[in-house]
Amino acid sequence: MNVHDSERLAGLLEEAGYVRAGEGQTPDVIVFNTCAVRENADNRLYGNLGHLHPVKKANPGMQIAVGGCLAQKDKGEIVRRAPWVDVVFGTHNIGSLPALLERARIQQEAQVEIAESLEVFPSTLPTRRESPYAAWVAISVGCNNTCTFCIVPALRGKEKDRRPGEILAEIEALVAEGVLEVTLLGQNVNSYGVEFGDRYAFGKLLRACGGVEGLERVRFTSPHPAFFTDDVIEAMAETPNVMPQLHMPLQSGSDRILKAMRRSYRQERYLKIIEKVRAAIPDAAITTDIIVGFPGETEEDFQQTLHVVREARFAGAFTFQYSKRPGTPAAEMDGQVPKEVVQDRYERLVQLVEEISWAENKKQLGRTLEVLVAEGEGRKDEATRRMSGRAPDNRLVHFTPPEGVTIRPGDMVTVQVTYAAPHHLVADGPVLNVRRTRAGDAWEARNAPAEPRSRVLLGMPTIGRPRDAAPAASGCRTR
Numbered sequence: 001m002n003v004h005d006s007e008r009l010a011g012l013l014e015e016a017g018y019v020r021a022g023e024g025q026t027p028d029v030i031v032f033n034t035c036a037v038r039e040n041a042d043n044r045l046y047g048n049l050g051h052l053h054p055v056k057k058a059n060p061g062m063q064i065a066v067g068g069c070l071a072q073k074d075k076g077e078i079v080r081r082a083p084w085v086d087v088v089f090g091t092h093n094i095g096s097l098p099a100l101l102e103r104a105r106i107q108q109e110a111q112v113e114i115a116e117s118l119e120v121f122p123s124t125l126p127t128r129r130e131s132p133y134a135a136w137v138a139i140s141v142g143c144n145n146t147c148t149f150c151i152v153p154a155l156r157g158k159e160k161d162r163r164p165g166e167i168l169a170e171i172e173a174l175v176a177e178g179v180l181e182v183t184l185l186g187q188n189v190n191s192y193g194v195e196f197g198d199r200y201a202f203g204k205l206l207r208a209c210g211g212v213e214g215l216e217r218v219r220f221t222s223p224h225p226a227f228f229t230d231d232v233i234e235a236m237a238e239t240p241n242v243m244p245q246l247h248m249p250l251q252s253g254s255d256r257i258l259k260a261m262r263r264s265y266r267q268e269r270y271l272k273i274i275e276k277v278r279a280a281i282p283d284a285a286i287t288t289d290i291i292v293g294f295p296g297e298t299e300e301d302f303q304q305t306l307h308v309v310r311e312a313r314f315a316g317a318f319t320f321q322y323s324k325r326p327g328t329p330a331a332e333m334d335g336q337v338p339k340e341v342v343q344d345r346y347e348r349l350v351q352l353v354e355e356i357s358w359a360e361n362k363k364q365l366g367r368t369l370e371v372l373v374a375e376g377e378g379r380k381d382e383a384t385r386r387m388s389g390r391a392p393d394n395r396l397v398h399f400t401p402p403e404g405v406t407i408r409p410g411d412m413v414t415v416q417v418t419y420a421a422p423h424h425l426v427a428d429g430p431v432l433n434v435r436r437t438r439a440g441d442a443w444e445a446r447n448a449p450a451e452p453r454s455r456v457l458l459g460m461p462t463i464g465r466p467r468d469a470a471p472a473a474s475g476c477r478t479r
């Protein structure tokens with residue numbers, strides 16, 4: 001969600017006339033889009049702002065803006081602690097950024113504007129998409145749950161759902177630009193519809209995505225087990241472009257801890273959903289999020305988490321050590337687990353998750369997969385001459401491109417898996433098929449050397465005016 005918000009901030013600034021600063025150039029504007037979910041987010045923000053203080057002193061026209069969840073939480077505190085910050089904006093008013101920068105410039109004083117509820121559904125704002133072949137599409141923002149470890153409801157507010165027609169129009173526009181894959185985004189993606197009173201809205205939306213001509217891959221993140229209805233599983237299984245993949249946060253396998261977390265499902269329900277998904281979509285890769293060391297967690301509770309990991313056979317898991325988030329109920333709970341106990345459980349959990357994900361990956365050996373070629377997913381690709389991409393189930397696949405054939409990010413290749421590691425697959429045999437796509441064309445067009453363009457410039461006409469009568473240049477670097 002944060003990455004997608006950053007795309008919108010970039011889009012807003014581009015539309016207001018800003019251009020990306022070149023490599024090594026001192027930018028005129030720096031925007032921090034902060035997240036409050038991770039530990040130490042505030043230390044990192046104030047550390048970064050501290051490093052920028054001397055840069056700002058040396059470049060007085062530079063502007064610094066801070067937005068996102070941490071800004072929503074700290075509000076005016078940010079300019080008190082770092083008075084060289086020019087703009088603070090919250091999660092509900094990201095659309096105000098260009099106006100706030102302008103106002104700070106004119107009034108020569110910091111602008112702090114935090115809205116308490118959403119002003120405009122963010123997807124209606126301009127967006128500078130990072131990828132020409134895969135795109136995020138927000139279907140809802142905010143969350144009506146009250147998980148005791150989570151700061152999201154306090155900072156992002158109640159769930160707001162976009163109307164299905166608007167979502168489909170955005171997807172169609174993206175596909176027309178070359179996008180092949182969309183990921184539907186929501187803090188609680190499958191409770192979509194709660195605001196307009198249709199509990200089957202999410203399954204219907206998946207099926208509607210199946211009807212979008214040219215849309216090859218649909219994913220979504222993250223669903224909540226409590227809202228996972230059978231019609232969604234049916235829609236996933238029966239809609240060919242919905243990919244065989246499910247990321248469903250577990251958080252804990254212990255019923256006692258789930259209750260303390262205020263997560264309203266229990267172990268049995270979670271495993272039942274997995275069983276149904278596996279029955280309907282046998283190839284599905286299922287991944288999850290798990291927290292260890294939640295207040296009051298005993299060894300027996302932790303064993304329950306390990307039990308679910310063994311039963312569910314996750315293809316991967318994001319594992320977290322519980323740490324207090326100020327402002328959440330869990331931060332005040334008794335029974336905080338000592339750091340060394342959390343560390344020990346965490347290491348045991350990671351070991352089990354890796355064993356299982358490796359065993360699951362080994363089952364992929366010999367399979368023929370169609371891979372959507374990605375840009376920069378493999379850190380070692382340059383050294384190994386490989387390229388990388390994602391299989392339908394979202395597994396990362398490295399492959400060796402054939403000599404003399406140009407394969408572009410966004411194209412599709414068909415390969416056979418020859419090696420499995422815990423976090424990726426390798427296909428070192430010949431590429432069986434290369435499918436050039438509209439997404440690859442879009443990538444190529446975006447990366448083509450820029451042609452000098454003649455532009456219509458706004459401002460006072462200078463033609464015919466004596467040289468010394470030219471107006472002073474304004475302070476900002478715009479197109």
Ligand code: SF4
Binds near residue numbers: 143151152224
């Ligand atoms: S459902 Fe997700 S976003 Fe909502 S409160 Fe729980 S953890 Fe936070």
